[in-house]
Amino acid sequence: MPDPVFKSGFVTIVGRTNVGKSTLLNSMLGQKITIMSDKPQTTRHKIQCVLTGQDYQIVFIDTPGIHKPKHKLGEHMVGVALNTLREVDVVLLLVEAAMPGPGDRYMLEQLKKVTGPVLLAINKIDLVKPGDLVPIIAAFQQAGNFAEIVPVSALTGENVSRLKQIIIDYLPEGPQYYPGDVVVDRPERFIMAELIREKVLHLTSQEVPHSVAVVVEEVEQRNQDMVAVRAVIYTERESQKGILIGKGGRMLKEVGQRARQEMEALLGSRIFLELWVKVKKDWRNRDIDMRNFGLLEE
Numbered sequence: 417m418p419d420p421v422f423k424s425g426f427v428t429i430v431g432r433t434n435v436g437k438s439t440l441l442n443s444m445l446g447q448k449i450t451i452m453s454d455k456p457q458t459t460r461h462k463i464q465c466v467l468t469g470q471d472y473q474i475v476f477i478d479t480p481g482i483h484k485p486k487h488k489l490g491e492h493m494v495g496v497a498l499n500t501l502r503e504v505d506v507v508l509l510l511v512e513a514a515m516p517g518p519g520d521r522y523m524l525e526q527l528k529k530v531t532g533p534v535l536l537a538i539n540k541i542d543l544v545k546p547g548d549l550v551p552i553i554a555a556f557q558q559a560g561n562f563a564e565i566v567p568v569s570a571l572t573g574e575n576v577s578r579l580k581q582i583i584i585d586y587l588p589e590g591p592q593y594y595p596g597d598v599v600v601d602r603p604e605r606f607i608m609a610e611l612i613r614e615k616v617l618h619l620t621s622q623e624v625p626h627s628v629a630v631v632v633e634e635v636e637q638r639n640q641d642m643v644a645v646r647a648v649i650y651t652e653r654e655s656q657k658g659i660l661i662g663k664g665g666r667m668l669k670e671v672g673q674r675a676r677q678e679m680e681a682l683l684g685s686r687i688f689l690e691l692w693v694k695v696k697k698d699w700r701n702r703d704i705d706m707r708n709f710g711l712l713e714e
């Protein structure tokens with residue numbers, strides 16, 4: 417019998433904010449890695465997760481949403497997304513199960529610049545009646561040029577393994593780029609910061625929008641099973657700082673407790689987490705600060 421072919425390559429998931437990119441990625445990986453929240457624009461970084469099977473390896477690059485930029489950080493995000501599209505083997509466009517609107521058309525235009533296969537996954541099908549899906553699929557089929565169209569629910573997992581198989585089908589024959597386990601090509605500090613930020617977004621609802629950045633300033637191995645972490649949550653306004661700290665420090669304590677539990681599970685050691693809140697005005701419009709926060713590559 418001939419050896420089975422090993423397939424590998426780089427895949428990027430693109431889509432408007434909030435369509436469920438992180439949820440889908442996590443569902444495919446079966447492990448929580450990227451930030452998930454119900455606020456738009458939470459995935460600012462290019463994250464590589466690696467999914468390895470018997471005869472395949474998918475390297476996921478999670479790009480920020482392609483959307484019309486509103487401020488400097490927005491512009492940067494669009495640039496990152498478009499550059500990534502040209503470097504990968506497969507582009508996976510994720511949309512919500514609804515008729516394509518102006519925002520989708522903007523994205524479909526951008527995707528015409530891609531030469532490789534573009535797959536379309538129509539997400540959140542758990543929210544629509546099966547009958548309503550047919551015209552949606554037809555509309556997207558007409559509006560774009562997709563190698564495959566797959567309806568999925570990232571949340572319930574419906575059709576996710578089929579989508580994974582289709583991605584593998586479109587990968588070229590190639591080497592195993594990374595070791596066998598799921599890995600994240602990001603320093604642990606980044607993951608810890610994202611976990612903290614996720615808790616902030618979940619716990620503060622509307623009052624503190626995504627104008628929050630988290631920087632892990634220090635990680636110190638105290639002893640064999642204890643790691644001390646010092647992190648700063650940056651907000652744009654004093655009022656947001658107040659909300660984040662909460663009455664008698666209650667909010668910050670809650671954020672810290674929840675983040676710590678997940679950090680411990682992820683890193684497999686006990687964590688001593690020290691959290692600070694600082695105000696840094698208008699950080700989103702200043703390149704220098706964005707670089708400090710690790711949002712721009714040098």
Ligand SMILES: Nc1nc2c(ncn2[C@@H]2O[C@H](COP(=O)(O)OP(=O)(O)OP(=O)(O)O)[C@@H](O)[C@H]2O)c(=O)[nH]1
Nearest residue numbers: 434435436437438439456457458459540569570571
């Ligand atoms: N009902 C339903 N909700 C979903 C599904 N997939 C994702 N969501 C929800 O949609 C919201 C956004 O999901 P994310 O995975 O954070 O979206 P994203 O595209 O990564 O968002 P950004 O990081 O802002 O670009 C979350 O509240 C998810 O729980 C799905 O299949 N069905």
